Amino acid sequence: MSAALLAGMLAIVPGAAPAVEQTDLIVFDVVLKGIRAGRLTLTGTVEGTHYSANGTLESAGLIRLVRKVKYVAESEGTTKNGRYTPSYYSEVADTGKRVSESTMEYRAGVPQVKVYNPPREPQQTDVKPETQGGTVDPLTALYATLRDVPVAEACTLEVQMFDGKRRSQITLSKPVVADDGIVCAGEYRRLAGFSENEMADKVAFPFRLYYVPVGDGRMRVNLIETDTTFGVGSLRRR
Template identity: 35%
Template sequence: MPRLSLLMSAVALALATALPAAAQSLDAQYALSLRGVTGGTIAIRGRTSGGSYSVSAAAKATGLVGSLVKYAFEGSAEGRVSGGRYTSSVYREREDDDGERTGSVTRFRGTTPSSVTFDPPRPPRPYDIDPTAQRGVIDPLTALYAILQPVAPGNACGQRYELFDGRHVSRMSLGAARAASDGTITCTGEYRRLRGYSAEELAERPTVVLTFTYAPIGAGQVQISEIRSSTKLGNAVLRRK
């Protein structure tokens, strides 16, 4: 079972824009299913107030997948919001992958990572990238928090962002919005691995095609209700409980 950033690549996580500066919070749970079988859950809590935000999340394998693979993730992120744009300041993650416990802390200066610390220390790989050489990136948990916020229909879809999880840089892009008569909005997106991956990882599946669905929630806003992705094992779906 992959780390949060790779769960994102499988089910699609991206950023929404133009969020209000007033205090707002999010407390939600999402189910991840594969070929109709529940395989995991993601719980997220966050708050934005006074131009700052903080968010925490927990993910774990459940159901049939949970009986075969023991996996759990906990993460937190903090940063600033200005003009509807998020800027990470610190991102922490810890995961338990079948008994192997690892963690990391990534700190940012603006949109550039300033340091990454691994616990336990991680030996270097030949394909590693210099965190401080990356520009215009945001951490994956901040992206998760942002995409799950309500937005005006005109701010759904049509976005592109680069993510850094402490090891990898990836790009999430959403195409043009398609509105339906029932008020839902869909768009096709793409997750692309960019840097910090092994040659095998890049060759195996460098891009993932995704479908985002926004549903009306009242007050002239829409919110992500479902994200779909095709995998080698069938359709993966992230859906709000």
Template identity: 50%
Template structure:
């Protein structure tokens, strides 16, 4: 099931200017064409601030074999195309192993406030004080999967910190086919991983597809990546 959060993180990229409106989206997760779970997002941008909630839950055949649920909430400030989180919280249930955590931000620098149950420090952990300017996973995911104006589908990168690990997601090489735009992307492990994990794989290529939405914007309709278990795909319902 580790490919589920990896695929969700692979969708976290460019942060365009956003209209003042509440948005909701549901994505179906499949692995090798088999139903594996659901990603649900909702959020709002208004008065220079934003808030978002997200749930990632296993389902289908994978859900029968193993239960995974991840709930997160975030809020902060937005100016143009720049998002600055104020708070981020998460709750996870991985086959009965439950945890929750909270981060707060001071001058754009994340502060890890609480984890329950307490986590043992690891020599590979990234020092939060070095992660100024990063965003939490949900902030990046929410902003990336929102509708964007035509021409703003690709071209930016994001630095992400989840309280322990640092990653980066970058988009490039937009390709237009008819009304659709496909972006080539990379999800990169930066720090916080063991030497074995870094040697195993550092870069995870993926593609992101936009299609025209009824409101005249471009909408993410599909995210595709390869995993050790076969091709995984997020498809908007």
């Protein structure tokens, strides 16, 4: 019996709990020029058509001695056929110099900014939330990128995200078989809401994403590499 058929049967049984279709525990070291600079921890669960995710990014190693940085976020919503529709997102970020928080709720896929602290004067480049239907929050985009996927879904992602002020996009494409895994061409692209200086500096940020097989026809992100002005930066799975 397929998982999809079982989930469908459970859905019509009174009092039956939704089947847990996928649970991910994702932990990466953030490495810059060979030095461990931080740790990313992400958990996600898909139950029926509902998903939830929690993520933490914090400085680590020698970098933590210089500046303690921490980002904590959570999101939830629905997913169907690889498409995510958030219903709630919140984040708290501490750069070591400044603490900020934001919360968004969604109506029919359209984000509603409920909290944005500390308040900021509106900028001419700001994107209006009511025009951002169909986008996802940053944590949902990260979970969609890093979760385990069937081999047929490897390197097929295209997701646009909105963080309350800016719109951007992540794409994975051009799969190439390498050893026993798959390598994707990835790109993060700024779309709207960024300053003129930011857009003039750089719009597209290419990266390479490496999948390895984990059994049952599924692939797992094991490594992400990108070129930076400081050398090669990477996310390495623990």
